[in-house]
Amino acid sequence: MSRGALTIGVDAALENCAFYLLEEQGLTQAATQIAAVQKAVTELRSAAHASLTARDLADQMAADARLRAALAACEPTDPHNEREAVEGLCVEENDHEQ
Numbered sequence: 702m703s704r705g706a707l708t709i710g711v712d713a714a715l716e717n718c719a720f721y722l723l724e725e726q727g728l729t730q731a732a733t734q735i736a737a738v739q740k741a742v743t744e745l746r747s748a749a750h751a752s753l754t755a756r757d758l759a760d761q762m763a764a765d766a767r768l769r770a771a772l773a774a775c776e777p778t779d780p781h782n783e784r785e786a787v788e789g790l791c792v793e794e795n796d797h798e799q
Contacts, residue, residue, distance in 0.1 A: 711746075715739040745771040 715735055723732035748764065748771040755761035 711742055712739060715742065741771070741774050745775060747771075 715738060719732045719735040719739070722728040722735060745768075748768040751764040752761070752768045755764045
């Protein structure tokens with residue numbers, strides 16, 4: 702992804718997506734998922750910054766623990782849940798559809 706693609710910032714881009722999905726498309730669940738992603742990205746960014754700016758060993762250890770937790774929160778809760786993109790949205794695959 703080019704740097705210019707996110708000139709408004711990740712938070713603003715996610716907020717715009719959530720607004721569009723909710724207000725323009727009425728997709729409450731998708732908007733809620735985008736809001737959760739925004740929260741996770743914000744915490745990940747804050748944790749990474751804290752890790753980079755830690756001033757002593759105790760701060761570094763605490764910051765690294767926070768960063769590990771933030772990274773873990775970004776992992777899928779169900780890694781076996783197959784998903785595919787349909788019209789730009791992730792939806793669960795359904796082998797029962799004809």
